[in-house]
Amino acid sequence: MEILPIGLILASALLHAVWNTLAKESGGEEAFMWLMMLASLLTLLPLFLLLLPGIRFPLEALPYLLLSGLLQALYYCFLGRAYGVGDLSFVYPIARSSPLMLLILSPLILHEEVSIFGVLGILFITLGLYTLHLSGLRGPLRPLRSLNRASGLALLAALSTALYSLVDKVGVLRVGPLLYAFWLDPFSALMLTPIVARRWSRVRETAERWILRIVLSGTLMRLSYLMVLMAMPLAQVSYLIGLRQLSVVIGSLIGVGMLGERHGAIRLLGSTLIFLGAFLIALA
Numbered sequence: 064m065e066i067l068p069i070g071l072i073l074a075s076a077l078l079h080a081v082w083n084t085l086a087k088e089s090g091g092e093e094a095f096m097w098l099m100m101l102a103s104l105l106t107l108l109p110l111f112l113l114l115l116p117g118i119r120f121p122l123e124a125l126p127y128l129l130l131s132g133l134l135q136a137l138y139y140c141f142l143g144r145a146y147g148v149g150d151l152s153f154v155y156p157i158a159r160s161s162p163l164m165l166l167i168l169s170p171l172i173l174h175e176e177v178s179i180f181g182v183l184g185i186l187f188i189t190l191g192l193y194t195l196h197l198s199g200l201r202g203p204l205r206p207l208r209s210l211n212r213a214s215g216l217a218l219l220a221a222l223s224t225a226l227y228s229l230v231d232k233v234g235v236l237r238v239g240p241l242l243y244a245f246w247l248d249p250f251s252a253l254m255l256t257p258i259v260a261r262r263w264s265r266v267r268e269t270a271e272r273w274i275l276r277i278v279l280s281g282t283l284m285r286l287s288y289l290m291v292l293m294a295m296p297l298a299q300v301s302y303l304i305g306l307r308q309l310s311v312v313i314g315s316l317i318g319v320g321m322l323g324e325r326h327g328a329i330r331l332l333g334s335t336l337i338f339l340g341a342f343l344i345a346l347a
Contacts, residue, residue, distance in 0.1 A: 065297065068297040069298075069306070071290045071293055071294040071297075072290070072303050072306045072307050073306070073309065075287045075288070075291050075294070075310075076287075076306070076307050076309045076313055077310070077313055078284075079284075079307070079310045080155070080310045080313040080314040081283055082279075082280045082284045084151060084314065084317050084318075085279060085280045085283075086099065086142075086146060086280055089269075089276055089280075090146070090269075092143050092147065093139065093143050093258050093259050094259050094262065094265050094270075095143065095269050095277065095280075096140075096142070096143045096255070097139070097252065097255045097256070097266070098266065098269060098270055098277045099277050099281045100139070100248065100251060100255065100281065101252060102277050103248065103285040104252065105281075107285040111241070111244075111245045114241055115241055115245060118242070118245060121242055123237050124237050124246070127231070128234065128243075128250045131227045131234060131247060131250070132247065132250030132251045132253060132254040133254045134223050134227035135223070135247075135251040136255040136258065137219075138220050139251075139255060141216045141217070141219040141220035141223060142154075142216075142220040145158065145213050145216035145217045145220060148211075148212050148213045149212075149214075149216075149217065150213075150318055150324040150330075151314060151317065151322060152315040152318030152319050152322075152324045152326075152330040152331075153195060153213060153217075153324075153330060154213055154216075154217045155314035156191065156311040156315060156334040157195060157214065158220040158224075159221070159310065159314075160188050160191070160192060160337055160341075161222070161224035162184065162308070162344040163184070163221075163340065163341075164225035165225040165228055165344075166181050166184065166344050168225055168229060180344065180346045183340075184340040184341065184342075184343035185340065185344070187336050187337070188336070188340030188341065190336050191333045191334065191335070191336030191337035191338075191340060192333070192337065193333075194336060195329070195330060195333035195334070195337075196214065197329050197333075231247070291307065305341060305343075305344070305345025305346060308338050308342060308345070309338055311334045311337050311338050312335055312338050315331050315333075319331065
């Protein structure tokens with residue numbers, strides 16, 4: 064693989080981990096996520112206008128946009144609430160374990176086959192999730208007793224990601240990836256609006272306090288995805304997507320090294336196992 068696509072994907076992984084760090088440090092509430100999505104819409108709008116002259120609304124993709132928008136709104140809710148009660152080095156790797164659920168759901172929904180790489184990937188991710196719940200190298204049953212609210216919310220975020228990925232896979236086949244992606248973000252923001260509207264004063268407070276961080280997070284989120292789009296024509300997509308999961312290790316390094324979170328060695332080991340599993344699933 065050439066150096067350019069590798070560099071783009073590694074930069075994308077870094078930016079993805081950084082915007083999650085900013086969200087975590089800002090409390091990770093739905094209000095922050097919603098404002099970040101609005102900021103990201105403005106960030107990417109000029110690019111879409113350039114790439115899609117004469118943009119139309121794809122009526123044939125409406126069911127997929129509605130369903131995916133709802134699932135993405137749930138993802139941001141679960142992720143934000145998980146960051147409110149758990150460490151970055153713990154929540155982020157679990158929330159990024161969606162390839163495990165995606166590989167389990169794909170044969171059931173899309174009738175795709177699972178290869179030996181997929182089976183190995185499942186084992187590595189499962190072992191990584193288990194490891195993250197260890198507080199030390201003793202007590203093999205401890206993770207079964209240490210499941211908590213942060214674990215559940217992060218797993219729900221991962222499940223939401225797997226489900227909207229399946230919906231998006233069908234949706235982009237209908238209308239193409241760029242047109243579908245252009246309309247998906249407004250639908251996601253729209254679906255999240257009723258949730259944040261219940262606490263509108265909190266939205267104003269979050270905007271006043273974290274406006275620069277909101278704009279930066281939204282920009283990094285969209286720039287991260289743009290780098291993936293730029294790398295896709297340059298190398299095999301499965302390798303790129305698998306390599307991008309390196310973000311879970313980067314996120315853990317930030318949490319342990321910069322935020323001073325506990326159980327550093329365990330968190331890094333678990334994150335590394337999840338990355339290896341996700342990479343093997345991508346190869347599958």
